[in-house]
Amino acid sequence: VTLFDVVFSGNDTVYGLTENAVDAAIAQHGADKAVAFPDTAYSLPCYFGVTGTKISNLGDMKAALGTIKSLMTREKRLNDVFMSGIATALCAEFIEALKYIDGAAPYEAPCYGHLGDAIIRELGVPLVTGDIPGVAVILGSAPTAQEGVDLVKSYQAQGILVTLVGGIIDQCEELGYKTGANVRVIPLGKDVTSVVHVVSVAVRAALIFGNIQGGDASGLMEYTMKRVPAFVNAFAPLDPVIVACGAGAIALGFPVVTNDVATAEAVNIKVPKSLIVQPDVSKFNATSLEARDIKIKITHIDIPVAFASAFEGEIIRRGDMQVEFDGSRVDCFELVQTKDASEVEDHKIEVIGPDIDEMPEGSKQSIAYVVEVAGKTMQADFESVFERKFHSYLNCVEGMMHTGQRDMIRIRISKDTYNAGFRLKHIGEVLYAKVKSEFAAVVDKCQVKICTDAAECTKLRHELATPVYDKRDERLTTLTDEGVDVYYSCIMCQAFSPSHVCVVTPERLGLCGAVSWLDAKATNELDPQGPCQVITKERPIDERIGEYEDVNEAVRKFSQGALEDVSLYSIIEKPMTSCGCFECICGIEPLSNGVCIANREYAGMTPIGMTFSELASMTGGGVQTPGFMGHGKHFIASKKFMKAEGGIERIVWMPKELKEQVKDRLNATAKELYGIDNFTDMIGDETVAEDPETLLAFLEEKGHPALTMEPMM
Numbered sequence: 001v002t003l004f005d006v007v008f009s010g011n012d013t014v015y016g017l018t019e020n021a022v023d024a025a026i027a028q029h030g031a032d033k034a035v036a037f038p039d040t041a042y043s044l045p046c047y048f049g050v051t052g053t054k055i056s057n058l059g060d061m062k063a064a065l066g067t068i069k070s071l072m073t074r075e076k077r078l079n080d081v082f083m084s085g086i087a088t089a090l091c092a093e094f095i096e097a098l099k100y101i102d103g104a105a106p107y108e109a110p111c112y113g114h115l116g117d118a119i120i121r122e123l124g125v126p127l128v129t130g131d132i133p134g135v136a137v138i139l140g141s142a143p144t145a146q147e148g149v150d151l152v153k154s155y156q157a158q159g160i161l162v163t164l165v166g167g168i169i170d171q172c173e174e175l176g177y178k179t180g181a182n183v184r185v186i187p188l189g190k191d192v193t194s195v196v197h198v199v200s201v202a203v204r205a206a207l208i209f210g211n212i213q214g215g216d217a218s219g220l221m222e223y224t225m226k227r228v229p230a231f232v233n234a235f236a237p238l239d240p241v242i243v244a245c246g247a248g249a250i251a252l253g254f255p256v257v258t259n260d261v262a263t264a265e266a267v268n269i270k271v272p273k274s275l276i277v278q279p280d281v282s283k284f285n286a287t288s289l290e291a292r293d294i295k296i297k298i299t300h301i302d303i304p305v306a307f308a309s310a311f312e313g314e315i316i317r318r319g320d321m322q323v324e325f326d327g328s329r330v331d332c333f334e335l336v337q338t339k340d341a342s343e344v345e346d347h348k349i350e351v352i353g354p355d356i357d358e359m360p361e362g363s364k365q366s367i368a369y370v371v372e373v374a375g376k377t378m379q380a381d382f383e384s385v386f387e388r389k390f391h392s393y394l395n396c397v398e399g400m401m402h403t404g405q406r407d408m409i410r411i412r413i414s415k416d417t418y419n420a421g422f423r424l425k426h427i428g429e430v431l432y433a434k435v436k437s438e439f440a441a442v443v444d445k446c447q448v449k450i451c452t453d454a455a456e457c458t459k460l461r462h463e464l465a466t467p468v469y470d471k472r473d474e475r476l477t478t479l480t481d482e483g484v485d486v487y488y489s490c491i492m493c494q495a496f497s498p499s500h501v502c503v504v505t506p507e508r509l510g511l512c513g514a515v516s517w518l519d520a521k522a523t524n525e526l527d528p529q530g531p532c533q534v535i536t537k538e539r540p541i542d543e544r545i546g547e548y549e550d551v552n553e554a555v556r557k558f559s560q561g562a563l564e565d566v567s568l569y570s571i572i573e574k575p576m577t578s579c580g581c582f583e584c585i586c587g588i589e590p591l592s593n594g595v596c597i598a599n600r601e602y603a604g605m606t607p608i609g610m611t612f613s614e615l616a617s618m619t620g621g622g623v624q625t626p627g628f629m630g631h632g633k634h635f636i637a638s639k640k641f642m643k644a645e646g647g648i649e650r651i652v653w654m655p656k657e658l659k660e661q662v663k664d665r666l667n668a669t670a671k672e673l674y675g676i677d678n679f680t681d682m683i684g685d686e687t688v689a690e691d692p693e694t695l696l697a698f699l700e701e702k703g704h705p706a707l708t709m710e711p712m713m
């Protein structure tokens with residue numbers, strides 16, 4: 001037996017199964033029956049990525065089997081192995097897609113099956129920042145459940161996104177190990193074909209962020225190889241179908257590590273750095289990271305529980321919590337203050353008031369923590385930048401949940417974490433370690449004061465924190481595009497969108513929502529050669545659309561010539577590009593002469609006739625697409641939102657939940673700019689209309705200003 005025999009036979013098996021499944025589906029539903037995965041703009045994303053054809057019904061699928069067959073060449077070269085691997089993945093995608101016919105929900109907890117486009121867009125920022133340094137695909141059953149869970153946990157502790165296929169899912173359940181997208185351990189499904197759901201994520205990353213066109217198979221494979229840091233761990237025994245799937249993974253650039261020594265020897269595998277035999281499962285982690293060249297950033301933090309970005313989304317229920325600090329009920333706050341070097345003793349952590357073991361179980365308590373920093377190049381403007389990171393730092397603690405900011409924080413600490421020995425000083429350890437490591441360029445010394453004495457918290461909140469917040473807010477309202485001398489570029493997303501450049505201004509934050517002008521300024525200060533560079537704005541070309549010669553020059557340079565010129569304030573003329581990780585997308589709705597906005601969380605239809613995923617697929621990959629614009633949520637209430645086309649008065653529709661989130665700020669801007677009261681009441685949402693005609697009738701009834709504005713197109 002050779003590798004060729006095994007891959008070809010595995011491929012043939014899956015092809016046969018697929019053909020039968022497609023025929024059976026046609027016999028049952030007819031060839032006109034629609035077929036596509038939900039919540040994606042790419043129908044069957046792998047097939048679309050490889051061939052450029054969107055399958056829309058069972059008849060298309062039947063015809064597409066011929067295309068797949070043409071990939072299944074049987075010469076004995078390595079390329080035949082890879083193409084048969086790709087063909088196997090495409091077959092698996094067909095089998096999985098058939099499960100979704102008629103809007104079925106074929107997967108139930110804990111399995112996810114297909115993952116929507118929005119999830120992939122959400123992964124953009126953590127992947128580029130290295131918060132998620134890689135993606136593991138674990139397939140089959142570990143020798144013992146404990147070894148399987150240990151492996152999962154080892155990746156999770158490194159922040160690696162873990163996807164599970166087959167027996168490992170049962171092994172996690174058997175040991176009660178928590179899985180879910182919120183802890184970055186995603187069981188896909190128990191059939192081996194469900195592995196295609198993670199392949200689909202990699203393929204869509206190329207389509208969404210990389211501007212790879214459907215049908216550009218070699219561009220696609222080059223993209224996934226270079227930019228998607230995924231790898232496979234396949235447990236023994238490997239059968240031919242798994243080996244064929246593995247060949248597909250290798251074709252995409254994802255190494256496969258296995259403990260199946262016998263099969264590996266039998267097929268005499270010689271695919272260096274790609275198919276790796278590691279008999280010791282406890283070494284899978286190290287072997288995989290080395291094979292995929294993934295480097296893990298380690299910050300040593302002296303706490304008794306794990307610290308990893310995988311725990312960021314962890315939810316702690318009331319019944320599981322030891323104690324809660326709740327800023328909505330009692331006085332709580334978090335604050336960063338710049339001090340003179342003589343006032344700061346590095347790594348001093350002071351606790352004032354009762355510790356957690358002196359608090360009744362399940363009680364609500366006050367907490368205030370002040371991080372005092374000193375440094376020669378520290379600026380007061382950076383205080384809020386550090387402070388906003390506390391949310392993520394504290395959430396990364398296993399068994400700790402943090403929401404909100406400033407004096408509206410809420411923190412829960414789980415019983416498990418408390419029992420592991422976690423106390424208040426450990427909050428100080430986390431804040432100290434992270435502030436010192438991430439802001440080393442500006443912070444020389446750092447100390448933390450933690451207070452839980454209720455009366456003292458009240459006093460500090462009103463006398464210390466509130467005046468600081470008020471002063472910062474005042475500074476923010478004076479931070480306008482006109483009021484500053486420079487803007488900043490951000491090219492963080494170039495890891496996935498090689499030609500994308502965000503131009504970040506005080507009134508227009510990065511489209512991911514995570515980078516404000518102050519953040520960009522701090523990033524530049526911390527790492528002058530890094531992703532955020534100063535852009536001057538001394539040579540305006542057209543103030544109306546916000547075009548500057550200096551901005552154009554910067555964009556040309558940072559996009560390596562891919563982009564010529566951009567405007568800051570127009571959706572139609574030279575709009576800014578999108579990478580793919582935008583929080584919202586807005587698009588023109590011609591009938592009402594305005595724009596509709598959809599946020600990533602919204603899965604329904606918009607009056608434009610497209611869902612968020614479909615709208616989002618119209619732009620991305622660092623390409624300009626007039627009429628569509630990706631943007632941050634915060635930008636919606638900005639005076640610069642589509643200023644060239646008339647500004648926020650053009651907004652005619654957004655999902656109800658988003659409207660609620662931006663309501664106060666948007667209404668204030670509308671009042672200030674146009675004297676309109678309660679502007680959001682004039683804006684439609686999904687409860688009012690999901691089609692343009694109903695929306696128009698609503699807007700007419702409300703007297704929405706967009707109806708009488710100049711035509712947009």
Ligand code: SF4
Binds near residue numbers: 501
């Ligand atoms: Fe990516 Fe733009 Fe956000 Fe920077 S500001 S991380 S380039 S989306």
Ligand code: NI
Binds near residue numbers: 313394398401
């Ligand atoms: Ni947590």
Ligand code: NI
Binds near residue numbers: 580
């Ligand atoms: Ni991005």
